[in-house]
Amino acid sequence: MSTSDSTELPGVSVEEAMKELSEGVVLVDVREQDEWDAGHAPGAIFLPLSALQERVTELPVDTRLLIVCHSGGRSLRATGFLRAQGLDAVNVEGGMSAWSAVGGQIVVDSHTANADED
Template sequence: MFQPSVPTVDISAVPADAVLLDVREQDEWDAGHAQAAVHIPMSQFVARIGELPEAEPLFVVCRVGGRSAQVVQYLVAQGRSAVNVDGGMLAWEAAGREIVSDGGQAFIA
């Protein structure tokens, strides 16, 4: 079956002021996320699509990039500009990008 390519960007190319959409589940989010990220779990995505920021492109992230790729594919089909963050939050951490815990405590992994 043909799968259209998903726009993807390396973590190093994500601008500091990018609008980051985190589609991981609540427990993953609570464990650590990018401070300015918008959180809409993939399992609730269609029901909460009205909460998406207007900014384009949206940089979509999950743990390693699989779920975010699916969300990007959906958004692109809806006419939105979105890109998948290659490697997800694991790559975000590995690159030394700031992460905050659910309590708002900043840390660098």
């Protein structure tokens, strides 16, 4: 995987991400289980960065993927990896921190916890 300049990776603001989500784009949350359980965007796919490489085939290949984490660092790395795999991945700038700051909806759903959690 190439570690090219991050400025080459596409990104969108949380406001633009919210607009795109209403148009059917997929949001992928790459935070870890405890962060997801604490609150996430409704309808997001939970796929932690730590498992992304082994589970990348679970993602849809025929749609734009908006990638989000807490503040934008992990999602930027995930975006680079997914684009290298040929997926249309875009970083959500500012992450869930920015999402919350602009009043984005947050849901808490502890039913997503893995049965084999540590």
